[in-house]
Amino acid sequence: xxxxxxxxxxxxxxxxxxxxxxxxxxxxxxxxxxxxxxxxxxxxxxxxxxxxxxxxxxxxxxxxxxxxxxxxxxxxxxxxxxxxxxxxxxxxxxxxxxxxxxxxxxxxxxxxxxxxxxxxxxxxxxxxxxxxxxxxxxxxxxxxxxxxxxxxxxxxxxxxxxxxxxxxxxxxxxxxxxxxxxxxxxxxxxxxxxxxxxxxxxxxxxxxxxxxxxxxxxxxxxxxxxxxxxxxxxxxxxxxxxxxxxxxxxxxx
Amino acid sequence: xxxxxxxxxxxxxxxxxxxxxxxxxxxxxxxxxxxxxxxxxxxxxxxxxxxxxxxxxxxxxxxxxxxxxxxxxxxxxxxxxxxxxxxxxxxxxxxxxxxxxxxxxxxxxxxxxxxxxxxxxxxxxxxxxxxxxxxxxxxxxxxxxxxxxxxxxxxxxxxxxxxxxxxxxxxxxxxxxxxxxxxxxxxxxxxxxxxxxxxxxxxxxxxxxxxxxxxxxxxxxxxxxxxxxxxxxxxxxxxxxxxxxxxxxxxxxxxxxxxxxxxxxxxxxxxxxxxxxxxxxxxxxxxxxxxxxxxxxxxxxxxxxxxx
Numbered sequence: 001x002x003x004x005x006x007x008x009x010x011x012x013x014x015x016x017x018x019x020x021x022x023x024x025x026x027x028x029x030x031x032x033x034x035x036x037x038x039x040x041x042x043x044x045x046x047x048x049x050x051x052x053x054x055x056x057x058x059x060x061x062x063x064x065x066x067x068x069x070x071x072x073x074x075x076x077x078x079x080x081x082x083x084x085x086x087x088x089x090x091x092x093x094x095x096x097x098x099x100x101x102x103x104x105x106x107x108x109x110x111x112x113x114x115x116x117x118x119x120x121x122x123x124x125x126x127x128x129x130x131x132x133x134x135x136x137x138x139x140x141x142x143x144x145x146x147x148x149x150x151x152x153x154x155x156x157x158x159x160x161x162x163x164x165x166x167x168x169x170x171x172x173x174x175x176x177x178x179x180x181x182x183x184x185x186x187x188x189x190x191x192x193x194x195x196x197x198x199x200x201x202x203x204x205x206x207x208x209x210x211x212x213x214x215x216x217x218x219x220x221x222x223x224x225x226x227x228x229x230x231x232x233x234x235x236x237x238x239x240x241x242x243x244x245x246x247x248x249x250x251x252x253x
Numbered sequence: 254x255x256x257x258x259x260x261x262x263x264x265x266x267x268x269x270x271x272x273x274x275x276x277x278x279x280x281x282x283x284x285x286x287x288x289x290x291x292x293x294x295x296x297x298x299x300x301x302x303x304x305x306x307x308x309x310x311x312x313x314x315x316x317x318x319x320x321x322x323x324x325x326x327x328x329x330x331x332x333x334x335x336x337x338x339x340x341x342x343x344x345x346x347x348x349x350x351x352x353x354x355x356x357x358x359x360x361x362x363x364x365x366x367x368x369x370x371x372x373x374x375x376x377x378x379x380x381x382x383x384x385x386x387x388x389x390x391x392x393x394x395x396x397x398x399x400x401x402x403x404x405x406x407x408x409x410x411x412x413x414x415x416x417x418x419x420x421x422x423x424x425x426x427x428x429x430x431x432x433x434x435x436x437x438x439x440x441x442x443x444x445x446x447x448x449x450x451x452x453x454x455x456x457x458x459x460x461x462x463x464x465x466x467x468x469x470x471x472x473x474x475x476x477x478x479x480x481x482x483x484x485x486x487x488x489x490x491x492x493x494x495x496x497x498x499x500x501x502x503x504x505x506x507x508x509x510x511x512x513x514x515x516x517x518x519x520x521x522x523x524x525x526x527x528x529x530x531x532x533x534x535x536x537x538x539x540x541x542x543x544x545x546x547x548x549x550x551x552x553x554x555x556x557x558x559x560x561x
Contacts, residue, residue, distance in 0.1 A: 090342055090408075
């Protein structure tokens with residue numbers, strides 16, 4: 001018997017290769033790439049027309065929202081390739097580990113869709129303007145938002161058996177988490193009673209922290225703790241849950 | 254790696270869904286696949302073939318019973334089993350936005366193969382599946398048969414010790430099917446073992462060393478295709494298109510099956526002349542051919558493989 005492929009299964013084995021696969025898959029979808037910033041663009045135009053003074057806040061929000069939608073794309077992609085292509089059967093009945101499949105897919109999507117977000121980020125840095133430390137904070141928060149969204153997206157994707165059902169949920173997902181809460185506008189304009197809720201939602205919590213950093217929003221120490229602690233706990237817990245969930249759902253019951 | 258390529262003992266699978274009645278897909282399947290064999294699982298839709306393959310390939314948990322791949326328990330040691338197997342899933346499709354070359358190559362890389370080895374095997378698999386002229390076209394532009402060939406190329410390129418192929422030639426033209434058969438024969442010559450499901454009885458006949466017929470979650474018969482055909486009670490099949498009404502004249506020659514107005518009779522070669530005399534005297538047109546797996550399947554299961 002000839003030797004098989006790499007025999008010992010290590011955590012995240014095959015991550016780089018599957019990431020590259022996803023990059024190739026996504027890079028062929030020029031239309032999706034071209035339209036990936038439409039919602040953000042429209043919201044930026046609205047803000048610019050209604051209150052040009054808030055365009056800096058909106059640009060920062062657009063970066064965070066974009067990272068969130070990139071993560072949310074995992075919901076559609078994971079469900080689509082599992083249901084329509086049986087790609088999960090093809091790949092996971094093999095040495096590629098489930099966590100590498102999840103993270104490779106999420107990272108591959110991010111790599112392909114990152115360029116326009118970087119341009120918006122550069123614009124934000126100029127328009128606000130952002131100090132180097134604020135740029136670093138924005139990068140860190142964008143990463144945390146992406147981890148949360150990608151993890152939620154993957155976990156939810158496993159619940160669907162029909163692609164058509166996903167469209168409604170993915171739209172709900174990014175509107176409730178990204179458009180409605182104060183991501184593109186200052187936290188101060190949001191009803192005070194509901195601030196704890198939005199400070200627990202990753203995109204708006206990250207936006208609040210950035211708005212505080214650039215002096216647009218003030219946060220009480222409790223709100224600051226809620227936003228920082230919430231993001232840290234959510235990102236860690238959701239990522240761990242997604243990895244565990246990925247391993248658990250390889251096999252049907 | 255030890256043991257048979259695959260061995261299952263009393264494997265059961267019951268699907269339980271809230272608000273729906275239980276469905277027993279497998280009711281104690283015991284079977285084995287020896288190393289280097291090509292084994293076919295035959296059965297009608299819903300017989301349990303895909304469920305068995307999904308459990309064997311670590312994608313579904315059994316309700317009870319055991320199943321081992323190369324001596325590893327598939328349920329407990331799935332991580333150890335996976336590097337030894339590769340699967341063509343039923344109704345699987347390549348990524349639409351990859352070319353066949355990219356699909357095969359990236360899949361091999363994701364399985365841990367080095368660049369050079371992955372490149373060589375990709376080209377070999379594309380060649381063996383006759384995909385060279387489509388190799389750089391996006392899969393979305395390929396026909397259903399070409400996509401299916403891409404899926405098979407993806408999996409055979411792994412040269413994994415145990416390959417599971419769920420309806421691997423569905424949608425392919427006869428030439429492409431034969432290319433797949435040749436490739437699978439080559440793979441087993443190199444040492445791989447193959448377990449496939451198929452609806453095509455000629456495919457099972459041409460390709461499998463042994464086969465299992467599954468019906469309602471049970472293995473009801475196993476053996477070589479020749480053994481099964483011999484069990485029919487003759488090696489020739491006489492077909493009489495309008496012979497159903499004259500069935501009584503032929504009962505003494507062997508098993509008679511009517512289908513509408515058509516009659517077919519399974520007969521031993523030494524009684525063929527006598528039977529043809531009877532047909533000629535009754536002014537019936539008869540054609541003679543060898544007994545196929547179709548007759549064997551019909552006799553064993555009591556229904557045609559395409560019957561729902």
